[in-house]
Amino acid sequence: MKKERKPKLAIWKFSSCDGCQLSLLDCEDELLAVAENIEIANFPEASRLVVKGPYDLSLVEGSITTPHDAERIHQVRRSSKVLVTIGACATAGGIQALRNFKDVREFTSIVYATPSYIETLNKSTPITDHVFVDFELRGCPISKVQLVEVLSAFLNGRKPTTPTYSVCLECKRRGTVCGLVTHGPPCLGPVTQAGCDALCPSYHRGCFGCFGPKETPNTPSLAEYWKGLGMKNLELLHLFRSYNAYAESFRKESEAHEK
Amino acid sequence: MKSRSIKVDYLARVEGEGGIQIKVQDKVVTDVRFDIFEPPRFFEAFLRGRMFTEAPDITARICGICPIAYQMSSIHAMESACGVSVTGQLRALRRLIYCGEWIESHALHIYMLHAPDFLGYQDVLQMAKDHGDAVKQALKLKKTGNELVALVGGREIHPINVRVGGFYRLPTKQELNALVDRLKWARDAAVDTVRLTATFPFPDFEREYEYVSLRHDNEYPFNEGRLISNKGLNIPISEYENNFAEEHVSYSNALHSVLKGRGAYHVGPLARFNLNFDRLSPVAKEAATAAGLTLPLNNPFKSIVVRSVETVFACEEALRIIQEYEMPEKPFVDVHPKAGVGYGCTEAPRGFLYHRYRLNEKGLIMDAKIIPPTSQNQKTMELDLREFVPPRLNLTQEKLTWQCEQAIRNYDPCISCATHFVRLDIR
Numbered sequence: 001m002k003k004e005r006k007p008k009l010a011i012w013k014f015s016s017c018d019g020c021q022l023s024l025l026d027c028e029d030e031l032l033a034v035a036e037n038i039e040i041a042n043f044p045e046a047s048r049l050v051v052k053g054p055y056d057l058s059l060v061e062g063s064i065t066t067p068h069d070a071e072r073i074h075q076v077r078r079s080s081k082v083l084v085t086i087g088a089c090a091t092a093g094g095i096q097a098l099r100n101f102k103d104v105r106e107f108t109s110i111v112y113a114t115p116s117y118i119e120t121l122n123k124s125t126p127i128t129d130h131v132f133v134d135f136e137l138r139g140c141p142i143s144k145v146q147l148v149e150v151l152s153a154f155l156n157g158r159k160p161t162t163p164t165y166s167v168c169l170e171c172k173r174r175g176t177v178c179g180l181v182t183h184g185p186p187c188l189g190p191v192t193q194a195g196c197d198a199l200c201p202s203y204h205r206g207c208f209g210c211f212g213p214k215e216t217p218n219t220p221s222l223a224e225y226w227k228g229l230g231m232k233n234l235e236l237l238h239l240f241r242s243y244n245a246y247a248e249s250f251r252k253e254s255e256a257h258e259k
Numbered sequence: 260m261k262s263r264s265i266k267v268d269y270l271a272r273v274e275g276e277g278g279i280q281i282k283v284q285d286k287v288v289t290d291v292r293f294d295i296f297e298p299p300r301f302f303e304a305f306l307r308g309r310m311f312t313e314a315p316d317i318t319a320r321i322c323g324i325c326p327i328a329y330q331m332s333s334i335h336a337m338e339s340a341c342g343v344s345v346t347g348q349l350r351a352l353r354r355l356i357y358c359g360e361w362i363e364s365h366a367l368h369i370y371m372l373h374a375p376d377f378l379g380y381q382d383v384l385q386m387a388k389d390h391g392d393a394v395k396q397a398l399k400l401k402k403t404g405n406e407l408v409a410l411v412g413g414r415e416i417h418p419i420n421v422r423v424g425g426f427y428r429l430p431t432k433q434e435l436n437a438l439v440d441r442l443k444w445a446r447d448a449a450v451d452t453v454r455l456t457a458t459f460p461f462p463d464f465e466r467e468y469e470y471v472s473l474r475h476d477n478e479y480p481f482n483e484g485r486l487i488s489n490k491g492l493n494i495p496i497s498e499y500e501n502n503f504a505e506e507h508v509s510y511s512n513a514l515h516s517v518l519k520g521r522g523a524y525h526v527g528p529l530a531r532f533n534l535n536f537d538r539l540s541p542v543a544k545e546a547a548t549a550a551g552l553t554l555p556l557n558n559p560f561k562s563i564v565v566r567s568v569e570t571v572f573a574c575e576e577a578l579r580i581i582q583e584y585e586m587p588e589k590p591f592v593d594v595h596p597k598a599g600v601g602y603g604c605t606e607a608p609r610g611f612l613y614h615r616y617r618l619n620e621k622g623l624i625m626d627a628k629i630i631p632p633t634s635q636n637q638k639t640m641e642l643d644l645r646e647f648v649p650p651r652l653n654l655t656q657e658k659l660t661w662q663c664e665q666a667i668r669n670y671d672p673c674i675s676c677a678t679h680f681v682r683l684d685i686r
Binding site: 021029046095099 | 269270273274298301313324381395402415416422427428590675
């Protein structure tokens with residue numbers, strides 16, 4: 001019997017911290033099994049070997065911040081049957097999207113002595129602003145469990161089952177006492193997508209939104225509630241404007257407190 | 260006139276995006292560039308106007324490989340600005356989480372990024388076909404480091420439990436004790452790793468470096484100490500900017516650091532080892548001696564053995580801290596903001612990481628400066644290649660290119676880090 005060709009996986013990096021692709025290497029128990037079933041065809045962080053495309057599955061980390069990358073993402077799309085973005089940078093522009101609220105020229109001169117050497121775009125934008133994305137995996141960083149789920153789903157031709165409900169449901173399941181009810185630290189749990197297993201509340205701190213907005217988040221209502229408990233505009237602005245600052249509902253909410 | 264060039268467009272098995280360009284004319288190297296094209300992310304700029312308490316979480320996002328280093332340097336800087344010092348078990352827990360990061364980061368680099376060069380494989384997965392047991396051991400070792408970070412920090416990448424003043428939640432003695440057996444196994448695996456890496460074929464290559472690292476009165480350095488070198492530097496960390504300078508070059512999105520008046524210097528495991536050998540734990544010292552490492556150690560290719568020795572140390576140190584651990588009453592000390600400047604400098608796996616912040620009286624960050632290890636080593640990496648290449652021009656293009664890549668990987672460069680720091684231009 002002819003051996004079936006292993007599906008080809010490629011990993012691409014744009015502007016990012018490398019943490020999400022590191023999650024794949026952090027799957028210490030699964031890595032060798034994954035490598036038995038798929039061909040890791042392009043993963044420069046781990047290998048010198050580059051196998052030519054097209055690729056069955058591409059994982060894209062990072063946001064688009066330079067003219068060159070805005071071109072490169074189209075090449076990646078053309079060579080990929082399925083394209084999945086991994087992490088807050090790729091799905092929402094990442095922490096570097098904080099530049100989107102300022103004049104980037106001012107930023108380059110703060111940071112670099114010779115700004116003319118630096119080529120950069122005004123905005124850090126998610127991959128989906130540039131090409132069609134088949135699936136978005138949230139998180140800053142992504143969850144390893146969800147990553148393995150996505151790999152296994154796409155390689156078996158099914159849809160991944162990653163929840164779009166809020167962190168609150170995970171918190172309830174863990175049996176963590178609700179900080180909103182007990183007036184604990186400010187928490188974005190009610191408007192943030194699940195995926196981290198409600199990590200922060202279980203460490204006695206409020207959720208700060210690593211997984212971005214959940215489906216249909218009511219951010220104004222949550223902000224109003226915290227305001228009622230004495231939270232200042234600047235604090236609300238900072239709370240909504242962090243790792244998923246450019247995700248639409250978080251962006252609008254942070255702008256509402258920019259006065 | 261015979262000219263030759265060596266070019267690596269996209270350097271593999273490093274964190275981030277960079278390349279190498281070397282030009283040779285009549286057996287003389289005329290140009291060497293370690294080219295960083297990873298796009299800049301402007302952390303120093305957008306830290307302005309954020310609260311001092313946000314710095315550990317924000318700066319962690321500079322690097323997914325060594326977020327603890329960013330969290331540690333930033334919290335120490337904030338505490339120094341606010342006149343607070345964290346001592347006792349909270350301080351010990353900070354060393355403990357750093358041990359975890361050293362174990363996972365060193366294991367990643369030794370086995371997955373660097374060993375394949377010495378053994379002639381493209382990557383660790385190819386290597387696993389012939390060295391299955393070693394790779395399985397490597398993954399387990401790395402996992403132990405990650406488990407330690409996850410236990411103390413909440414998760415491996417961008418931990419959530421570190422805050423200015425301490426932690427949000429304290430681990431219990433029982434939770435820590437659960438890791439003891441695995442750490443003992445890891446220590447032995449790390450000793451094996453020293454033995455294994457010491458047998459690798461090392462290119463005959465040595466250079467006289469100026470090594471710079473932290474030095475503490477009685478500990479191998481993580482979070483505290485003075486900056487010293489083997490050529491007479493001995494300063495408190497607050498004097499860093501008076502003694503070091505950064506240069507911006509056209510081909511790189513990272514700045515090159517130099518010691519004022521002296522030029523390139525070397526940070527990282529080799530520097531720490533040369534300057535702090537006497538502070539290593541007993542088993543680590545013994546493993547180093549058995550592997551034939553002697554001071555001064557000036558072959559950068561042997562950094563892989565030193566990383567293994569440091570992994571032994573990190574396991575032993577973690578075991579010591581867990582043994583002496585008693586859960587404090589409160590997970591953090593209160594830190595009230597104060598207008599002023601604060602400095603933090605800690606030993607990331609790849610070398611020391613310097614942070615400096617100026618705060619206003621409300622605790623808002625007025626300006627920030629972050630200098631990661633990779634930018635400090637950048638010039639040294641280029642100088643290594645300048646000397647490394649000429650005697651090896653008889654090698655095939657393929658072989659020489661690969662060896663040049665390997666020479667860069669000696670430094671475990673983290674390019675994602677290197678692009679985000681940069682000079683604060685006060686004009």
